[in-house]
Amino acid sequence: MKLKIAVLPGDGIGPEITQQSVKVLKAVADRFDHHFQFEDALVGAAAIDLLDNPLPEATLELCKKSDAVLFGAIGHPKYDNNPDAKVRPEQGLLQLRKGLGLxxxxxxxxxxxxxxxxxxxxxxxxxxxxxxxxxxxxxxxxxxxxxxxxxxxxxxxxxxxxxxxxxxxxxxxxxxxxxxxxxxxxxxxxxxxxxxxxxxxxxxxxxxxxxxxxxxxxxxxxxxxxxxxxxxxxxxxxxxxxxxxxxxxxxxxxxxxxxxxxxxxxxxENAMFEPIHGSYPQATGKGIANPVASILSAAMLLEHFGLVEEAEAVKKAVELSIKLNVCTIDINKDNHYTTEKVGDFLEGLISEVD
Amino acid sequence: MKLKIAVLPGDGIGPEITQQSVKVLKAVADRFDHHFQFEDALVGAAAIDLLDNPLPEATLELCKKSDAVLFGAIGHPKYDNNPDAKVRPEQGLLQLRKGLGLxxxxxxxxxxxxxxxxxxxxxxxxxxxxxxxxxxxxxxxxxxxxxxxxxxxxxxxxxxxxxxxxxxxxxxxxxxxxxxxxxxxxxxxxxxxxxxxxxxxxxxxxxxxxxxxxxxxxxxxxxxxxxxxxxxxxxxxxxxxxxxxxxxxxxxxxxxxxxxxxxxxxxxENAMFEPIHGSYPQATGKGIANPVASILSAAMLLEHFGLVEEAEAVKKAVELSIKLNVCTIDINKDNHYTTEKVGDFLEGLISEVD
Ligand SMILES: [Mg+2]
Ligand SMILES: [Mg+2]
Incomplete structure (x- = not known):
């Protein structure tokens, strides 16, 4: 299957977790012989900083042209704590839902x-x-x-x-x-x-x-x-x-x-996939964010397009990683893995042909 | 203090639990030298059976003239399971709340x-x-x-x-x-x-x-x-x-x-006190209903009129009864007391001058 996926990493831990999901989706494409094309776009505080707009026109256009949107997280304290801020990162998400008719x-x-x-x-x-x-x-x-x-x-x-x-x-x-x-x-x-x-x-x-x-x-x-x-x-x-x-x-x-x-x-016409957690700004760049919610969102993306076996492969990999305690610090207190290491492990499990 | 209390036992286990609360309130009146006057009235299925009205005019009048209403429970399966029933016991409660402006x-x-x-x-x-x-x-x-x-x-x-x-x-x-x-x-x-x-x-x-x-x-x-x-x-x-x-x-x-x-x-102008549980028809008359929710409602009645020490005496008695496992079968599985015995025990604790 050919799928065009818009990737909107957003703010805080959004980019680092989304990166793991893309990695996992690429492993799925390789193993099951699909062609997934990824294109990144700005949203949220990242978009306000550069373009003064939480949902730039180009981002909405890309999402509309894509088969699916992989969304990271949105929100930054510099806007949360400013009651005078006229544009807020969260508006990007609401506008996106509305613009795509979700x-x-x-x-x-x-x-x-x-x-x-x-x-x-x-x-x-x-x-x-x-x-x-x-x-x-x-x-x-x-x-x-x-x-x-x-x-x-x-x-x-x-x-x-x-x-x-x-x-x-x-x-x-x-x-x-x-x-x-x-x-x-x-x-x-x-x-x-x-x-x-x-x-x-x-x-x-x-x-x-x-x-x-x-x-x-x-x-x-x-x-x-x-x-x-x-x-x-x-x-x-x-x-x-x-x-x-x-x-x-x-x-x-x-x-x-x-x-x-x-x-x-x-x-x-459209569908968007995202973890339910927020942008967790305090954790940004520390490698402690759990990528699994984003990766399971990617599994929902696969399921949405009828790729049931592929989605199962991702979910089974996640279950095994939890069983083996290959988890970030929120779950594995004593001997935790980084965001990237968890992503690598899941990628490896999926790539492994059994 | 003089209080005129309308007692509306209602249906199912309503009468047997309300009886324990009245007993407890009488013990409070004795010990703290108050004068509580109780008068019973019909409500719910019991009222429909006799007068074809879940809230007879006389009941509402009594409640309006009283300082407080002690309410048992309402509802009977013979009305629940009949979709054609034009009057339902539960209407009695809604009409009462409305009639008393609660x-x-x-x-x-x-x-x-x-x-x-x-x-x-x-x-x-x-x-x-x-x-x-x-x-x-x-x-x-x-x-x-x-x-x-x-x-x-x-x-x-x-x-x-x-x-x-x-x-x-x-x-x-x-x-x-x-x-x-x-x-x-x-x-x-x-x-x-x-x-x-x-x-x-x-x-x-x-x-x-x-x-x-x-x-x-x-x-x-x-x-x-x-x-x-x-x-x-x-x-x-x-x-x-x-x-x-x-x-x-x-x-x-x-x-x-x-x-x-x-x-x-x-x-x-008015206030009504009741357990949050229902009429539990299957338990009616078996002596297994827990009277504590009704008795704690009576404590809220006391509190409502500023009788703080009196309310405390009731709540402390309840706490002690739970600690000592003098409880009905829902709480004390192995060696339970009847509805009446729990009421008697609490009455005794309150009457005891320390
Ligand atoms: Mg919510
Ligand atoms: Mg409710």
Whole structure:
């Protein structure tokens, strides 16, 4: 397969982790006989510094022309700590999502046996947890009309969803469930919210097209409890923007290491892959950043294009590296490897023809 | 002090647990020389069965005339499992909250050392957690306009908050923080929502009247993570209706036993006290229901009227009973006490003049 991949390393540890992912993707291309073409572009603080724009026109154009975007991380303290800053690095990410029409955010959460010790949950609760959250990303209350009355005495936010917005999410989530354990949980608040009732009605109707997938429903308050009490019950979770924001962040901490969590943001024409962690500026250039979340994002990229065997090869390599403790300092306190060494090890595992 | 207390036992285990609370309150009245007058009234399925109304007029009248309402639990499977049922027991509770103008829901969450084993969180995370959540109960998106377009293609929910609604909540929460560890965390999503920005602005302004209380802010998605990662950081949490629904349910499971969690719902003129658990119909009449959540709700009632020493006496008795394992089967598996025996034991501890 030929793929044109835009690489947006961004700020902080972004460049050094993205470099490992590119290395891994190149090893995959070699072994499985694909042709991946990489092109770098500026985004975030790096782009503001040079061009006074967190998302330069050329970057957006490159992303649109590419099959996929591999994104590092964004954000720099010199902008965070300046309340007068008119352009902020984070705007680059929001504009990119909007510019590429990325309406679905996909976040897998998996408990690695080796890391259960680091989880805030007891081992018997978290062992075996393996879920993926499909969060609607461009609708709902975050993007609705919002206003304050002229006297400043009252404020309003409007939450709207259309059948079309819900349908395209539902199809993505059902298709994912078909390839996993065939269980889809819609999280809503249908006992109270009109938008939730539309979600439930629409998703139920679409569910008939996926008869193998078992569909169930959970109110968001209950879902927030179940995520702690019994996270292994979940396979694919589908939910609207704000509930997805809350639940996916809650889910991100139960596994014990945020340095391993990948994500995809998917639209009709484009798709972007990035670790869920930030730019971690204090760690920049020290070789201590964990590249695995970025590398697993690259695995999601492969999966997105149907390269299932290739994605499996990457994920298996990661699992082996964790088992063997070939890990950065966040996971391996005593005898840790550098960012680059972890990347090299994974590259080596993938290149090895078995 | 003279208090007129309306007792609404409700359904399922409601009557048997409420009976223990009344017993405990009578012991408090005796020991501290108060005069508490109790009057029972019907609510929920029990009221539907007799009067075809989950909240009979006479019940609401009694509650309005009383100083406080002691509420048991509501809900019965014969209505839950009947989708055609036009009146549902739960409507009794909603109508009661509305009829009494109860705008604040208050939920303490405390990790008892003895129960840490039962918590889904690891001991080092949960030990020492002791917080109280102030949730706005009658505003926001749950009570805003909601509609679906005529073609059924789009649905909307509106979230509105006024300065007045926010202010009365803020004063309650700041006053609570003054009496506790003097730390108040406002949970919002002020980086996105207009209503959240009004919350932040209003609460910040009111904070100047409470200079001893340290005020900080947390986005709701981050709060959902912090509740698992580090729950001991919280003292008083203040938040709007929907965020409060999600967070207080999430918080309710970290302590390890829902059978211990009390709540208060407070308005300008009235206040109601109830366990957070449901009517648990399968346990009805078996003597296995844990009365402690209801008894701790009675302690909140005492606190609400400034009877701090009295409330402490109840809470200390509960702590001792847990330490001594004088507990129902949900907590003491091997050698459990009945609902009534636990009530008797607590009554005895309180009556004992030291
Ligand atoms: Mg978030
Ligand atoms: Mg709830």
């Amino acid at each position: 309406f679905a955010n996909i976040r897998p959460v998996k408990a690695y046996d080796k890391l259960i010790e680091q989880s805030p949950l007891k081992a018997d609760r978290i062992a075996g947890a393996d879920m993926v959250i499909y969060r609607e990303l461009t609708g709902g209350i975050y993007f609705g009309d919002k206003f304050t009355t002229e006297d400043g005495q009252s404020a309003t936010d409007v939450c709207t969803y259309s059948v079309e917005e819900i349908s395209r999410m539902a199809h993505l989530a059902f298709k994912a469930a078909e390839k996993r354990s065939k269980k889809l949980t819609l999280v809503d608040k249908a006992n109270v919210l009109e938008t939730s009732r539309l979600w439930r009605k629409t998703v139920t109707a679409i569910g008939k097209e996926y008869p193998e997938v078992e569909l169930d429903f959970l109110f968001v308050d209950n879902a927030a409890m179940q995520m702690i009490l019994n996270p292994t019950q979940f396979d694919v979770i589908l939910t609207e923007n704000m509930f997805g924001d809350i639940l996916s962040d809650e889910a991100s901490v139960i596994g014990g290491s945020i340095g391993l969590l990948a994500s995809a943001s998917v639209g009709k | 705008f604040a829901n208050i939920r303490p969450v405390k990790a008892y050392d003895k129960l840490i084993e039962q918590s889904p969180l690891k001991a080092d995370r949960i030990a020492g957690a002791d917080m109280v959540i102030y949730r706005e109960l009658t505003g926001g998106i749950y009570f805003g306009d909601k509609f679906t377009t005529e073609d059924g293609q789009s649905a909307t929910d509106v979230c509105t908050y006024s300065v007045e609604e926010i202010s009365r909540m803020a004063h309650l929460a700041f006053k609570a923080a003054e009496k506790r560890s003097k730390k108040l965390t406002l949970v919002d999503k002020a980086n996105v929502l207009e209503t959240s920005r009004l919350w932040r602005k209003t609460v910040t302004a009111i904070g100047k009247e409470y200079p001893e209380v340290e005020l900080d802010f947390l986005f709701v998605d981050n709060a959902a993570m912090q509740m698992i990662l580090n729950p001991t950081q919280f003292d008083v949490i203040l938040t709007e209706n929907m965020f409060g629904d999600i967070l207080s349910d999430e918080a309710s499971v970290i302590g390890g036993s829902i059978g211990l969690l009390a709540s208060a719902s407070v308005g300008k």
